[in-house]
Amino acid sequence: MKSYFSELFTGAWSLILGLKVTIKALVSPIVTVQYPREKIVVTPNYRGHIDLIKFADTGAHKCISCGSCMRECPSDCIVVEGEKREGVKGKVLTIFTLDFTKCSLCGACVEVCPTKALDYSDEYELAGSTREQFHFDLLKRVEERE
Amino acid sequence: MIEQYLVEYMYVWALLLVGIICGLAPLIISMLFAPRELFGKTRDTYECGMDPFGTAWNIRFDVSYYLYALIFLAFDVDVLYLFPVATAFDKVSAVRGISEIVIFVGILSLAIVYAWAKGVFTWPNRRKAC
Amino acid sequence: METFYSILPELIRIVICAVCGAVIVFGNALVMGYAERKLAGHIMLRPGPMEVGPHGIYQLVIDGLKLMGKQLVVPAKADPLLFRFAPLLAFAPVFVPLLVLPFSEKIQGFDLDIGLLVILALASINLLAILIGGWASNNKYSLFGVFRAVSQNVAYEIPMLLSLLAVVFMTNSFSLKAVVAAQSPVWFIVIQPLAFLIYLVSIVAETNRAPFDLPEAESELTAGFHTEYSGMSFSLFVLAEYANMFIVSSVATVFFLGGSSGIPLPYFEYSGIIWFMLKVYSLMFFLVWIRWTYPRTRFDQLMNFCWKYLIPFALVNLLITVVMVKLL
Amino acid sequence: MMISGNLNTYLIISAVLLVIGLYGMIQHRSLIGMLISSEFILNGAALNFMAFNSFVAPNPAVGQIFVLFIMGIAAAEAAIVVSIIIAVYRKYRSEDPEDLQDMKM
Amino acid sequence: MIVYRYLAEVLFYALVILTFTGGIMTVRSKLLMHAVLGLAATLFGVAGLYFHLGSPFLAMMQILIYVGAVCIIIVLGVMLGNTPDQLAAKHLTGRNLPLALLTCSAGFIALFVATITRTEFTVATEKVGDMSIEFVGESLLLQYCLAFELISVILLTAILGSIILARGGREGKTS
Amino acid sequence: MDINQVKKQWQKLSTAVEDIEYAVSGHDYNVCLERDKVRDFATLMLNEGFYLVDLMAVHVTPAIEVVYQFAHFETRCRVLARAFVDDKVEMPTISDIYQGANWHERETRDFHGVVFIGHPYLKPLILPEEDVDLKPLLKAEAKLKDVDAVRRKPPEPAPAPKAKPAPKPEVKPAAVKSQEQS
């Protein structure tokens, strides 16, 4: 009998405590970042898909088409091809494509790159209506970037 | 039909009709404007994306539900008798009124006492049962 | 023709009543739906609907229209007649109770002397609709929801009746106007606090709302009794739920919170309706508030809470009331 | 003359209800069906009471109280019948009254 | 007022049709659930008839008790019952169909004839009280108090009986 | 639990009990079992309070090797027990001793096709029903290695007699006993 009533009162008290918490939350400010009206500052370390870096001093990328990123990639999403050209030391990059839909953002390619030519982009809001949209031609991208 | 209720009868009917119209109209609009596509499984019973086993109509539910409903039935009817009584409660003497209600409610509460004592309200774990 | 003109004012009044009823039902659903989502949002530290209209106020209209434009799927194994009929049965009766609600001294559809009974009777049809709809879906989750709905609604109807009865014993009338009039010096919430609490708990269960929303418990029964309902037939159930919320809150207002009584506002004859709505919506706010605060109860605990706590307390309360009414 | 204000109309309606109930009783093959039919009979009777009450009876409360009690009895009956069905079903795995061979529970 | 009377008359027909439709639905439907829906329709119709007979109180009680409680219990009973497909097969093959029709039509004709031609009901000249709910309550409390108490005993017995039956005997095993 | 006592009992059941350095390999003992002793061994382990960490199969040449891993709640004692399946790729079940093995065995049957004799419900667990014969983790012919190839090569200056692992389950390798334990 005693537990019958004491349970009732302790229970009711715990319920009131809960109500107090939520009413306090009701009047406290919201924490939402209202994308796309306001955007969060994404950390510079954010791992988006990879991109070739365009170096300001030379105005070009530094890729030597060694292909180590292609070999290192666990999901085979990078294709790098280069060709020998007259008068140029080393190979010239002709194809650098990334199939982002296969990528797992492990970062192995960026770390293995001997010339540090690769970096993560900060595009974190990709969406599109075909999957081919995400087969990036990085070479083209680096040229189009101003 | 007695005169005094005639008007209120009209009101009740009118609102009932409005209810039916307001319910039917969107349904009809929906039937007119909604697309109608059928895939192989569109009309299958939903069960978390799997094919259900058997039909739900074969299910026989637990006695506990019936017990609750049975107790309710009698109890509800009992309580409803108190409604006309409550409206006329000022017309009877104190002793008579109180005693009748107390007896009535007393008999009523025996039902709960019985069900409680019989363990209708306990739902034991059935681990042992199987 | 003479006679027709003599009843014309009455006829117009009937039509106005009907229109007002529709406005209240749909308007309440829009307001409550919006308020619920907005309040839920702010309780959870987020804004809720924002983009559709200023602060998302068109959200519910949009939702309603969208549901109208959705395909109505009738499962092949369901009972087509009952499946289509059930939402209508749930929704159609919600208008009649509005007739007897005294929004103020002057605004009332019709003061039936059995007002309370009308409300209770038509509210009980909703349960039958749930029952038929859930059964007709031929889905196990629906059937589960139905069984829970039935047991829970019928069980909580008793404490609800008993707590209202305690008030009726004091007013000796079912007419809601008379009940409001009877609490002119002091509201019944002061005299009958226990009855009010019991009623409050019961209406949460009666309207199938969290923490007593077992018939549609998402995490257990996917969507409960309306698992198979799509588009408009689903929204009819939801509309009926909101209308029922409004009705039960109004009854609580009338029976415990003094109905439309309040400080009369200057220059406004119908100030009662403002007080009435204020009280009703604060009760509904409370319902929303607890919905977003508590976890869901378990079915047996819910039932036992009713039978072991609420009904005994309500009975005791009733007896005390009876004795007090006669002795004082 | 309006037929809604005529005693005979109600008597005939209740007779029809009674007959429907009777027909259902004979024709239905399950206990539940029989229970449903019996509700028709009870309703017919109640309607009769109410009709007499409002047209010929001296005390208008009596008929209403009768009807109230009929409702009470109907509810009690329904409760009992459903629990009998549960019990019978437990024993015989069937609801058809013809399948019940003996009355021993 | 006369307009209302005519309107009420029309509604009366509607109610009678509802009542009879419900009845026919009950006896003719293949599924028991439809039968219950028919019953509910009939109950609504009868409730409307009570309104016509001058007792809205009873009409509401009819809906509250019958639709809100008895119908629900019956629906539960149906769910408990045999499966629809099993039932439907033998439901309408109907034993004693000729017998049933014969009995029923004979009974109906007898009642009809008796009602229309034979009986003369004398209308009570003096009336005590009115149709109001207060008067019903007063009668329950004063004149019929024994019946009032006894009905609670009956219902109590019904509860006890049904609990015992449903739980399978006095020992009350739950499964 | 007295480890020496338990070890003695292991030796009764097993063909070899090996002490392994925890820091190198992550477990303490390596027990080689005969197929029909597996159940006795499991019973013993349960009685001593070990729990079943894992059960898996490794596809090597003479036969598929089933590896049981046990550990103890109170003391650090990680035991690997291994046994080879027979020609019909069968193995006695331990799912009635360690109920947790039930699913591991079903999974092993899914992936490697090892049939556990006496298992109550050896239906596909992870793979779809129609993939009864898929057995995805069986090695292709070219990649399949001999059991010796995947055994730990003893450190070069090891003074202890060489623990030659069983080339075939039938041949008992020389048991290695080690006095001290970690």
Add this chain to the structure above:
Amino acid sequence: MAEQKKSLLNVHSYTKECIERYDGASPQRTKISEAPPLIQMKLSDAIFDLCRANSLWPLTFGLSCCAIEMMCCGMARFDLARYGAEVFRPSPRQSDLMIVAGTVNRKMAPALVTLYEQMPAPRYVIAMGNCAVAGGPFDVEANYDVVLGVDKLIPVDIYVPGCPPRPEALIEGILQLQEKITGKRFPFPQNKMPEGA
């Protein structure tokens, strides 16, 4: 009863069909019947499309890693509710949008297709995450179970790549879906976008 005699687990009568479809790589599902609405007007279509775009109720349907980001999307920091898309309905009957958040394998495929088909028309699909877009990191030689892209099974409206994509990307996907439905971005442009925010 004959139906019940079927082995309990062998409910994948549909799997075969799905796998065949998968191998045959025919992304479009064949409809049994497709009837246009009884009344079809430009105006009503425009209105309904506007409503559909702004009230996308997603199905509670998480498959793996991306499901967590999908949940995050509905939570306080990102709040899908702002677009009226927070009403996660557990039953497909009441939902408009299926966010395939995660890897679909052959065992899951029939269930996924069933759920898709059980949604009432019009229905939309967002493939979220690289696995749902194209198989993601599981598109390798050793893979024997993962379906390479959910568009092999059901038609996909919007692809959101990433592993997993940030919640913003999903919101962007929903915005693009709105654009796809109505032809306009931000169908209800009440508040002007702050420049360069």
Add this chain to the structure above:
Amino acid sequence: MSMDVKALEDDRHHRYVLNMGPQHPSTHGVLRVLLELEGEYAMNLLPVLGYGHRCHEKIAEFKPAKSFMPNTARMDYLGALIYNHGFAQLLEKAAGIEVPERVEYIRVITSELNRIQSHLLWYGAYLLDLGAFTPIMYSFDDREHILDILEDVTGSRLTYCYFRVGGVSKDIDEKFVTGTRAFIKRLRSRFPMYEDLVNGNIILQKRLIDVGELTPHTCARYGITGPLLRGTGVAYDMRRAEPYSIYSKFDFEIPTGTKGDCMASFMVRFHEMEQSLRIIEQALDGLPEGSIMAAKVPKKLKIPAGDYNSSVEAPRGELSYYLVSDGSDVPYRLKVRTPSYSNLSVIPEMCQGMLLSDVVSAMGALDLVIPEIDR
């Protein structure tokens, strides 16, 4: 245990079979449980796995061991760093690579943050299962702070691939340290709120106490580890029992329960968050300077033949990687012992004869991550 059609046809018990999952709000993804119900009682449960099977173990045999690191994060996406930790440790153990101390500290800090993150998500999701919608918002709000901190150093929010064999991919900076300290303070101040809103709530307690009781013996038979085991009173935690990394340096308690019911494991997890905060605090205090990469990590990581085992304490229990190597850089066989796999296997025994709602509470208490079970 096994459920067969016979039971279905046994009409006497009025049993019927219900699919719960793969799409069900309370199965946390794609678990499917066949329930044989009797009324609302679950008399038999048959979990059907594999709806999230992604062939991780097969993939491991096809590429260099180092490249498997991103896959470990996708197995248990909630404890991704801890899974990374276990795998990195396994390869370091196998290849005999000494890890600088600073790396160990960073690993411990980020792993513990990850553990808190996982527990916070479980906390919210569990309450969502129990029908409370608000706590998940609050816990996700807290969780976002962790994600911000971790995103800053690792670059991703969920499936981190941060640890490398012999080190970590990026050093932590002052911002990380201050951010973490601020977070510790914040979370500590939030605990009383959770206590009021959730832990003390009578409805919650009524739903959790005495539901799904386990005993240590049951745990041993099923191989249950983690908070469930600690809920039964066994203080078995890999961080203590087989101290890996530098956990032996820290002073922390292992919270235990007594009854082994859902409430016990609930509280154990809740208190574990506090203990993790303590560990992080100590680690931040003692953070040494140094390199973040071991000196000699060969580009092609050859693993000597033999078998290797590495066990760590994942948020859900003991995680073991068992590697069989044939001497090349590609693992011959890699078996991952995931804790939820064993934990889930107790469900049929644990939930037998329970109400459906209790099954939901019990399953939620296991804190399931389905792709980790199915791998």
